[in-house]
Structures are given as C-alpha cells and as structure tokens.
C-alpha cells in the first residue's frame with residue numbers, strides 16, 4: 001500500500017510517499033481502507049518534533065513513522081474480538097496515540113471509530129473528528145454554554161473555530177471571532193456576529209467582556225483573559241503555549257476564588273461525540289469548512305499550507 005512516511009523530524013520536505021506492507025488487524029482492531037484523512041495541529045507538532053512530541057514519539061527520530069489521526073474509510077477486515085462493526089461499514093474517527101492515518105490502510109481499535117452519517121462524504125467525515133471534538137468538549141463539557149451568552153472564539157478560522165461557531169449557534173449565543181484579516185469574510189459568512197483582526201485589535205484590552213471564551217491559541221497571560229471575562233465567566237483553552245497553559249493550570253483555583261472567574265483546560269477525549277456530530281450533520285446544522293482535498297502526492301503542499309496557516313477550516317487529503 002502507499003503511505004506517507006517520515007524517518008526524521010523536520011518540515012514538509014521530510015515526508016515521503018512510499019510503498020509499504022499492508023497492516024493486519026489484531027484481535028481487537030479493525031482494518032480500515034482509508035478514503036480521506038485530515039491534518040491536525042498535533043500532526044504538525046509530531047512532524048517537527050517539538051520537545052513534548054519527542055517525548056511522545058522518540059527523542060532523536062520518530063518511532064511511529066506514519067502520521068495522521070483523523071480518518072474516514074470503509075472497514076475491510078475485523079479482528080476476532082470486534083463486536084460493534086462488520087466488514088463494509090463506513091466509519092470515521094480520531095486515531096490520536098496510534099496514528100498511521102496518512103496511508104491507504106490503517107488498523108484501529110473499534111472504540112475510536114463511529115459509523116459515519118450516510119449523507120456525509122468521506123472527505124467531510126475526515127475533517128470532523130479531532131477539531132469538532134475539541135469544539136464540543138470545550139464549549140459544552142467544559143464551557144457549559146447556554147442561551148443568551150456572549151461568546152468569543154480566539155483562533156476562529158481554523159479547524160476548531162469553524163466547528164465551534166456552528167455548534168455555538170445551536171445555543172442562540174452572540175459570537176465574536178478573532179483571527180487574521182484574510183479569514184474575517186469567511187467568519188462572517190459562517191455566522192459570527194462580530195469579528196476582530198488580532199493584528200489590529202487586542203480583544204483583552206478593548207473593555208468588552210464575555211461570558212465564555214474558547215481559545216485555541218493561548219498565547220497571553222491568564223490575567224489578560226480574566227480581564228476579558230464577565231463576573232462568573234468561563235475561559236476554556238484547548239491548546240497553545242505550554243508556559244501559558246501551565247500558568248492557567250496553576251492559577252485557576254486562585255482566580256476562581258478571588259475573581260469568581262473560571263479557567264478550564266480541555267483534555268481531548270478522542271471520538272467521544274461523533275454520534276452527536278452525525279446528528280447535527282444529518283439535520284443540516286453542521287457543514288465542515290475545508291481546504292482541499294489534496295492527493296497523497298500533494299502532501300508536502302498541504303502541510304506547507306497548514307504551517308503558514310493559510311488554510312480555512314480543515315485541510316483534507318484523499319488516498
């Protein structure tokens with residue numbers, strides 16, 4: 001089978017399309033013929049080999065040599081302990097931790113897969129798992145979003161933000177999106193009530209306060225975010241600078257006690273809410289925003305685009 005392999009850390013240029021053996025499922029795995037996969041920020045971190053990802057995947061060179069966690073495809077074979085799926089089922093999910101999705105076939109444990117909605121294409125399905133789960137778990141599980149709130153999404157034009165706005169709109173909230181200028185028209189079309197170009201305006205310094213902030217960048221002091229929250233407001237981060245996240249973690253109890261404002265961090269539960277996404281999709285309430293699809297041979301182009309943050313929503317690759 002064809003797969004995108006990397007044997008050393010680096011930029012998109014270290015990715016190579018290679019012919020390798022097709023994997024066989026273990027007893028508790030299924031073999032998926034992958035039709036589409038999408039790029040996540042985590043793939044980018046693993047490709048570059050930043051400090052945290054080297055701890056996960058090898059200090060000097062990558063142990064797992066095929067990236068890709070978000071996949072959509074058809075089950076071609078099942079292990080003997082599989083109970084939820086059968087051969088021929090169309091599935092999607094997030095293989096974070098085992099990866100291997102940027103290939104024509106991948107083996108996956110059944111717990112990280114869900115049947116995809118019949119009306120969803122494989123390309124649409126591949127764009128959903130990680131970004132949409134971070135949006136759902138950030139807004140609903142941690143943020144306790146409810147009608148009438150004023151919400152701000154920081155880093156609104158990428159994968160998480162473009163799902164988050166569509167989920168948030170189910171709750172009748174007023175939503176502000178923050179991103180760079182070339183994404184603001186797209187944000188308005190998606191339903192953001194207000195948009196801010198972060199290169200021209202700092203939302204933590206304009207005296208506007210929010211009930212809920214969902215942040216995919218976390219690059220400021222936690223006190224800046226606290227200032228932008230109303231009393232009893234909630235700041236939810238899905239990721240960003242490690243130093244800023246540590247600061248948020250350490251100071252959250254004190255900020256809650258003294259300022260009555262709440263700081264929460266999402267720890268991704270992969271694939272947990274895919275059936276909810278199926279329901280939203282089938283009801284026409286979610287439409288993934290995507291760049292691409294790119295072919296396997298265009299993987300370096302797709303990653304270069306991701307690295308420069310030129311993409312809107314998710315970048316999808318077809319196999």
Ligand SMILES: NC(=O)c1ccc[n+]([C@@H]2O[C@H](COP(=O)([O-])OP(=O)(O)OC[C@H]3O[C@@H](n4cnc5c(N)ncnc54)[C@H](OP(=O)(O)O)[C@@H]3O)[C@@H](O)[C@H]2O)c1
Pocket residue numbers: 040041042130131134154155156157158159160161178179180183198216217219237238239240266267268308309310313
């Ligand atoms: N919590 C967990 O367990 C977990 C698991 C996996 C991933 N993650 C995290 O989830 C996040 C992934 O988000 P994503 O998929 O939406 O990323 P993405 O597609 O790269 O989108 C990020 C957006 O933020 C914009 N941006 C860049 N700098 C900004 C700034 N200073 N202020 C406001 N916006 C800015 C980018 O556009 P421009 O660059 O054009 O401005 C881009 O549109 C990452 O932080 C990742 O670490 C968390």
